[in-house]
Amino acid sequence: MIYDLLRDEIKGFKNYEVSNIECKYKMDANEVPFSLPESTLENLQEIVKSANVNRYPDPVSIKLRDKLAEKCSASKDNILVGNGSDEIIHIIMNAFVSPDDFVVYPVPSFSMYRVYSEIAGANKVEISLGEDYHYDVVEFIKSIKEYDPKLVILCNPNNPTGTTIGRDDIIKILEVNRGITVVDEAYYEFFGETVIDLINKYKNMIVLRTLSKAYGLAGLRVGYAVSNPEMIGCLNLVKSPYNVNSISQAIALSVLEADTVKDRVEYIKNERKFLMDGLSKIDGLKVYNSQANFLLLKFDDADYVYNKLLEKGILVRDFSGDNELSGTLRVTIGTREANSYFIKCIKEILS
Ligand code: PMP
Secondary structure (H helix, E strand, C coil): CHHHHCCCCCCCCCCCCCCCCCCCEECCCCCCCCCCCHHHHHCHHHHHHHCCCCCCCCCCCHHHHHHHHHHCCCCHHHEEEECHHHHHHHHHHHHHCCCCCEEEEEECCCCHHHHHHHHHCCEEEEEECCHHHCCCHHHHHHHHHHHCCCEEEEECCCCCCCCCCCHHHHHHHHHHCCCEEEEECCCHHHCCCCCHHHCCCCCCEEEEEECCCCCCCHHHCCEEEECCHHHHHHHHCCCCCCCCCHHHHHHHHHHHHHCCHHHHHHHHHHHHHHHHHHHHCCCCEEECCCCCCEEEEEECCHHHHHHHHHHCCEECEECCCCHHHCCEEEEECCCHHHHHHHHHHHHHHHC
């Protein structure tokens, strides 16, 4: 069997599955409910034409890196662009993690930290988040001292809990970790705190960002890493040559130039408060405080609620079968219409 030829690390893997159920309200994948900015839509034909798709894309995304650098007060030598930040996590693993190296990350958190660690054949050190899914920095530091890991990953705000780790605690970790520290800021725009300003002080730190969330470009697959030039050079050694296609590069540039993100983030943050306030008044569920564009909710019977929501045309992410998240569902903040309807449905289901 071909399966028998698989590397031992890969045997037993399951496909990354996403729900493909068609629903009126898609609130499962931490996307934003907006389409491209007007100025990008108006110029779409020009943008696609200028992408010259008969040629290979710019392998190092120079124009896009320039623009991203401007946005985060850095230089283009501080930036690497990836086919989504997913790809950059994989690049980091490929560059730095050998079989049997230790990788430290929180659980519950973004599932790909575990998957890429397993593909690398690393030893996983999974640090449970504490009460109400808050980071326990003492546990992180204890593990770093014990295992001297090659890689520590922090997700801030954390997906799927929405909880955060404070700057002082990140610095405590940076002070003790001799390996690489990744701070995944995929949801940064909804939170507002960053450690990008520390990239030259802590040369072994990489900050990860994405255009999939606040910028609404999940379908284009554009993520980026911010770090010091030596680190970026090391990551470039293992990056595939033409990893980001030219249409994605061109549209991403246009969207960054349109500068609509601030208003959109304000809208989502306002809706997060609306949803949080509405849900907190309902008996029979627990709502976790979130700094991202989603809320984690806990129910006595999450499966029942998930299926009832589906019947009513709402798709959320079901984590109820997950060991560290049992009883929980994650809902992505949507439009006012979607959020009002969600609150109404939850009231009906739990009454
Ligand atoms: N990091 C975190 C914390 C995420 O939640 C996600 C997407 N779910 C990613 C990285 C990957 O994002 P993308 O590949 O779309 O940039």
